[in-house]
Structure formats: C-alpha cells, structure tokens
Amino acid sequence: MAAGAREPISRGEGARxxxxxxxxxVLDDDGLPGLTMEAVARRAGxxxxxxxxxxxxxxxxxxxxxxxxxxxxxxxxxxRVADDVxxxxxxxxxxxxxxxxxxxxxxxxDAAERDPELAALHADLTRRRxxxxxxxxxxxxxxxxxxxxxxxxxxxxxxxxxxxxxxFVAHRPIPPELVPEVVARVLGTGAxx
Amino acid sequence: MAAGAREPISRGEGARxxxxxxxxxVLDDDGLPGLTMEAVARRAGxxxxxxxxxxxxxxxxxxxxxxxxxxxxxxxxxxRVADDVxxxxxxxxxxxxxxxxxxxxxxxxDAAERDPELAALHADLTRRRxxxxxxxxxxxxxxxxxxxxxxxxxxxxxxxxxxxxxxFVAHRPIPPELVPEVVARVLGTGAxx
Numbered sequence: 001m002a003a004g005a006r007e008p009i010s011r012g013e014g015a016r017x018x019x020x021x022x023x024x025x026v027l028d029d030d031g032l033p034g035l036t037m038e039a040v041a042r043r044a045g046x047x048x049x050x051x052x053x054x055x056x057x058x059x060x061x062x063x064x065x066x067x068x069x070x071x072x073x074x075x076x077x078x079x080r081v082a083d084d085v086x087x088x089x090x091x092x093x094x095x096x097x098x099x100x101x102x103x104x105x106x107x108x109x110d111a112a113e114r115d116p117e118l119a120a121l122h123a124d125l126t127r128r129r130x131x132x133x134x135x136x137x138x139x140x141x142x143x144x145x146x147x148x149x150x151x152x153x154x155x156x157x158x159x160x161x162x163x164x165x166x167x168f169v170a171h172r173p174i175p176p177e178l179v180p181e182v183v184a185r186v187l188g189t190g191a192x193x
Numbered sequence: 194m195a196a197g198a199r200e201p202i203s204r205g206e207g208a209r210x211x212x213x214x215x216x217x218x219v220l221d222d223d224g225l226p227g228l229t230m231e232a233v234a235r236r237a238g239x240x241x242x243x244x245x246x247x248x249x250x251x252x253x254x255x256x257x258x259x260x261x262x263x264x265x266x267x268x269x270x271x272x273r274v275a276d277d278v279x280x281x282x283x284x285x286x287x288x289x290x291x292x293x294x295x296x297x298x299x300x301x302x303d304a305a306e307r308d309p310e311l312a313a314l315h316a317d318l319t320r321r322r323x324x325x326x327x328x329x330x331x332x333x334x335x336x337x338x339x340x341x342x343x344x345x346x347x348x349x350x351x352x353x354x355x356x357x358x359x360x361f362v363a364h365r366p367i368p369p370e371l372v373p374e375v376v377a378r379v380l381g382t383g384a385x386x
Contacts, residue, residue, distance in 0.1 A: 110299045
C-alpha cells in the first residue's frame with residue numbers, strides 16, 4: 001500500500017488526496033466537532049455523494065486522513081538494536097514535531113472516549129504504527145542481542161510511551177538526548193557508545 | 194488544600210462543588226465544545242454572574258474541575274522503592290479505570306493543541322500529579338537504593354507513560370501484572386519478590 005513518492009498519481013487517487021487534505025484543513029480549523037461530510041465536501045469543492053462513495057462515515061474518513069499523515073518507517077537493520085531503535089524513535093519525534101500527526105492524534109484521543117468504534121480504529125492504527133519497532137526488537141532477541149524472555153510488546157510500550165507522554169500530557173519539550181537516554185534505560189544498553 | 198472527607202463543608206464550598214459537578218456533567222454529555230459558562234450555570238441552577246465570580250474563564254473552570262477529579266496520593270514510604278512505586282502506579286491505574294479523570298484528560302489533550310494557555314495549565318496539573326513519584330524516587334536515590342546518577346524526572350516519565358499510552362493511544366487493557374513488570378523493567382528490580 002505504501003506508494004513511492006515518484007509514482008504517477010491516478011486521477012482517482014488525486015481526488016482522494018484532495019478530499020483527505022480538505023478533511024485535515026477542516027479538522028485544523030474547527031476541530032473534530034466541525035468535521036462533517038458537508039464541511040469536507042464544501043472545502044474540497046466536491047459533492048457529498050462523492051465523499052460518501054469513498055467513506056461511509058465521518059469516522060472512516062478520519063481514519064484515512066490520520067493514515068495519510070503517517071508515512072510508515074521501514075524497519076532499519078544495522079545489526080545493533082540500540083541504533084535501530086534510536087533511529088525509529090528519532091523519526092517518531094520528528095513526526096510529533098513537524099507534521100499534523102499530533103493534532104490528529106489528540107482529536108482521536110478525545111473522540112475515542114465517546115466512540116468505541118473510533119477507539120477500535122485508533123487501536124488498529126496504533127498497532128500498525130508499532131510494527132517496525134516490534135520487528136527490530138524481535139530480530140535482536142532472536143539473534144541473542146536481547147534477553148530470550150524479552151516481551152517486544154511491553155518493550156515497545158516502554159520505548160515509545162515517554163514521547164507521547166511528554167508531548168500530550170506533560171507538554172514539555174523533547175530534547176534530542178532523550179532518545180538515547182530512553183533507549184539506554186529501557187534496553188540497558190547505550191545507543192552508539 | 195486536601196480536605197478530609199469528614200470535615201463539615203461550608204456553604205460556599207458546597208456551592209463550588211455543585212458548580213464543578215455541573216461542569217463535569219456538561220463535559221460528559223457534550224464534550225469540550227459544549228462547555229460554556231452558560232451551559233454550566235444552567236446545569237447548576239446558578240447565575241452566570243455567580244460562576245464568573247469564581248472563574249474568570251472557562252479554562253479556569255476546566256482546570257478546577259480536572260483538579261477535583263484527582264485526589265493526590267500521599268507518597269508511600271515502605272523503605273523499599275519498588276513497593277512504593279508499585280503502590281503509586283496501582284493507585285494511578287485505578288484512577289484511569291474508575292473515575293472521570295481519563296475523559297477529562299482526553300478533553301484537555303485535544304484542547305491544549307489549539308490553546309497554549311490550557312496547555313500551560315495542563316502542564317502545571319501534570320507537574321503536581323508527579324510530585325509523590327518524584328519524592329519516592331529521590332528518597333530511594335538519597336538512601337542508596339537507586340543509582341546516584343538517576344534522574345527522577347525521566348524515571349517518572351518511564352514509569353507512568355506506559356499507562357497513559359495503553360489507555361489513550363493503544364486502547365488496550367491494563368492487566369494487573371503490568372505494574373510490577375514496568376517497575377522491574379524501569380528500576381531493574383522486582384516489586385515484592
């Protein structure tokens with residue numbers, strides 16, 4: 001599903017991206033309460049019927065818009081788990097710093113409290129976002145660089161959660177040295193040293 | 194400021210609590226967009242002027258309502274840091290499971306994206322919520338149970354963030370064994386064993 005940046009974009013795909021971009025703009029301006037099919041159609045200069053052909057509900061549209069802001073990182077494989085993990089976390093910090101991803105995530109967090117279907121969709125997006133980290137940890141465990149009993153799921157929680165927490169709960173800056181510090185504390189190993 | 198449950202409640206304090214309760218109900222029903230001074234006054238059966246005398250802005254009212262859902266835990270002091278930390282984390286998991294705190298926090302997370310003043314207020318609430326954990330870790334470091342170079346702030350991030358992450362981002366259950374597992378992974382020590 002991950003299309004390379006250079007591939008030609010079909011007309012249908014171009015229209016789809018315009019509608020997702022319109023949805024993101026509506027979200028930016030009016031927040032989740034303003035995200036209606038009508039508002040997105042107006043912003044995109046499309047008909048509501050065109051939107052409904054692609055997305056049966058606003059929830060489905062929101063999930064696709066969220067997905068579009070998130071480019072999956074390929075799992076690095078340097079042969080050194082601390083470096084692979086630090087690489088993934090640095091890319092994630094950049095996502096938090098420089099894209100619309102955090103604002104969308106914040107909208108999801110609030111909406112999921114009232115809408116179990118959105119919570120399930122969000123859980124699925126999160127699961128997919130975690131895959132490269134799980135792959136890196138599993139590979140390192142299998143080659144003996146991490147303890148045989150290590151749980152890649154809990155380890156992924158421990159590695160990534162502090163960055164979400166700083167950004168959304170503590171509202172504190174994420175200094176560059178936090179990445180190697182978290183890696184060293186969680187894996188019991190230094191990154192690059 | 195923490196009043197004991199048995200202390201008689203003054204008339205002014207009773208009125209204040211009724212208004213905060215009304216604000217929480219409005220938030221539950223209509224989310225943050227519905228939280229206006231007018232809606233809270235109507236729900237509380239009070240005048241808008243009465244509300245404005247206590248809270249100059251909706252943001253100030255929201256902060257007090259959030260604070261009212263959160264009873265600060267006294268910092269335990271069993272002499273064993275893993276037990277003290279596990280105790281605090283278990284109380285926190287209960288707060289996530291059984292109170293309105295998570296819904297309010299979710300509303301804050303979203304609103305803080307658009308309102309820097311709310312973000313600053315939320316950062317301050319978070320800082321106060323962290324104090325017992327910081328105290329427990331600092332005491333254990335000072336008596337030599339934790340390494341002299343340990344940073345209580347980052348350690349508090351590592352210990353608490355996974356629970357926020359599970360609840361708000363991964364939307365996965367928090368099994369009771371997650372508390373001792375996180376404590377053991379972060380402090381390099383078992384809890385109670």
